[in-house]
Amino acid sequence: MKISRLKSGTALTVGAALMSVTVLAASASAEDMAIGPVVGPEINAAKAELGKRLFFDKRLSGDAAVSCSSCHQPDKAFTDGLALSKAYPGSKGFRNTPTLVNTTLAANWFHDGRIGTNLNDVTRESLTEDYSMNMDMRLMQERVKQDPVYVEMFKAAGYGEPSNGSIRKAIPEYLKTLISKGSPFDNGTMSDAATRGQALFEGKAGCIDCHSGPRFTDDQAHNMGVPENPEIWSDPMRHMTYAAFAQFMGVENFLNIRQDVGAQIIKNPADRSDVAKFNTPTLRELKYTAPYMHNGMFKSLSDIVAFYNTGGEDVPNLDPKVRPLGLTFLEQQDLVAFLEALSGDPLTGPEYVWEGEISTNYPAIENWRDVAN
């Protein structure tokens, strides 16, 4: 919501998001959408190392109280274990923190898919939004420039002098390192129950219609009839945070609605046909990322499977794929076993976590008057 002073580019990127969704739909071949191991991109180690430190540095938020890792915690596959995220002090979140594992391979980001360009823009959005990190990026740049560790790391990464532009390149480079590995599904070590579950996933249950590809998502938004989280409307701090967001996104009547309109904000179709559509989430690392759905309404995987098995709720524009599945209790258990087999090794080692202390003090630059700013 920071349209001035370099604080947001949402309005710009929404247009770009539409374009890229179209491109994706056209280009995603059957082969791309086959399920299988996740193959990560090439990584520049020095840039990723810099991005890692930035990711864990609270000074990248307006009041230096929260870092990216405050909500994206490594031991929870870069989520926070909460139904609704915490948000920046003074606000409270209205959506569930999504995992960042494999996010580098996504086609669009946020539960409503409102950014479809790249993680540089996603990083900017998260840094600058008033309810996430509320950072004026010009101040962020000057903070980073004041830390001699960063000055060296930016140099080593080939970025030269620290700048807000290269901060938004380094963090996505670090995110490239967060790639699933070692799941029973990938290793071929699934239990019999999980193997039976995979057959249901691809067959009778029809999950694969949306949860396709190595990340188990089509990167498209669907209305699955997930119930509203009443806390968004009963907790004034969550409600006001959503209302301010909705106002900025041009949602009419933003103070009176009692529904998260989801992907409707992107194209804003007059028939409201995109209301309550949310991006298909990845099924990787579910073991670590409860509670589930865009609003954290499901505590366990068996709850979700049971929800889909009933055919969801009767809501307008419910995705036609949602229908009673007729799964037996044992079949549901098998499906859950398969979903659990999609979780790999936790990404918690030093290659993923900045383990050094990051001082929040800024050493004074010596000979300040004699050196160029």
Added chain:
Amino acid sequence: MTKINKSLALMAGVAGLAMSAVTATAEMSYPALAPLGEPPIPLDNKMSDAKVELGKILFWDPRIGGDASTACVTCHEPDQGWAFGDSLSRGYPGTVHWRNSQSVINSAYLGQLFWAGSAASLEKQAPSAAKGAVAGNGENDVMETRMAFIPEYVKRFNDVFGTENPLIGDAWAAIAAFERTLIVNDTPVDKYLAGDTSALTEEQVAGMELFNGKAGCIQCHNGAQATDENYYNLGVPPAERWEDDGLAQVTFRYELYAKGVSQDMYRKLKDDPGLYFRTKEPEHMGKFRTPPLRYTLYTAPYMHNGSFWDLREVVEFYNAGGGENDFTDGTMAATKSELIKPLGLSDEEIDQLVAFLEGFSGEELRVEPPVLPPYEALASE
């Protein structure tokens, strides 16, 4: 910007005229000090008790800011002269501000707010402070939406402004209205100027004569407000914290970046260029608006960067002919005012002048802090 530039050019012209007049005649006349009188009220923001009361609550409310920690009152504390008692103001959490916090008292009379006059009214000053990254760091939509969840605000805004829900622009108007009630215009100096010759001591009267004569203060601190609202470089030394405090160095560079100076200036500037930030005119480097003098007994430290800790230090600074900074010695500019020159005041005369300045302050103005109304849900489960 065009408009600003024009009015500045006009003022610079007036200042130029005044200066040539000084050289021409030793006995130049300036608008005399006068009792302060009542503050001007803008036609588009009339006063009412309900509006003032609302503005007072908002002034104390930290939810009018980014992380709900920093209200107007955070840097304009009633027991610190409605200012902040450190050289640089405290700023938003995780930051330090870059200039000295000015008193809100009598700000109603000023046509140019902030040290470089970047806001033309209290209605414009408030959002600038509430939104700046090193001040309030708030966003309009969030602050406005927060108020909609505070039923007492919804009712009060409706009563005062007739809107269904609070609008952020009306919040600034209400805060400005409250600030227009923070008036101190019955100081000993005011009483004396109104004819009560017993209001000042003999020492203070002698100080006033120096003020109007030998010390030349009247050349800029003139008229009822004791300021010409013009811009001068006195050679106030750069803030010490920029030399040895990393947090202050961060903010200093941030301001260079945010105020849009050239790459070359961003690299070179090591001192606050003041009015230059607004105009980018080299001759405006290092110039700051003449501050008013009432209530100053309570607003130490003094000057745009809080370099001086008591009034005697300030007078001694002038007596020595001001000082040096990057904008006096040619490092970046040489804009020191020709009005600033050694005054040759004796110790006794300095005492007299300080005593007179103290007579500008009167009683401290304190108010009962408001009770902040709570958030309430608009919907039930």
